[in-house]
Amino acid sequence: MGLVQEIAELWGEYLNGGEVGAEDDFFALGGNSLIGIKIIDRVSQDYGVELSVRAFYLAQTPARVAGLVEQGRALT
Structure with a gap:
């Protein structure tokens, strides 16, 4: 399973x-700030990647x- 699919499944949860x-x-x-933070x-x-709330919402x-x-992983 690719990373995009993993993220999509996480959102579905x-x-x-x-x-x-x-x-x-x-x-x-139906996403909101509380779900976004979770x-x-x-x-x-x-x-192991810290996303800012702003970056997440803009994405x-x-x-x-x-x-x-992937960008965050490349920096570590």
Whole structure:
């Protein structure tokens, strides 16, 4: 399973329990600040990458968040 799919599944756990696509928009799926912070915390635990709330919100899709995780991994 690729990183984008893993991130999409993580979002599904917190957002609607259903399928989330790579390009699905966080806010269109019903995302809010509390859910965003929970996902950011999980990304930190699971991947060892600290995302800022601002970066997460600007990314808006699992594909772009996966890109941020990959960038964060490259810096460590």
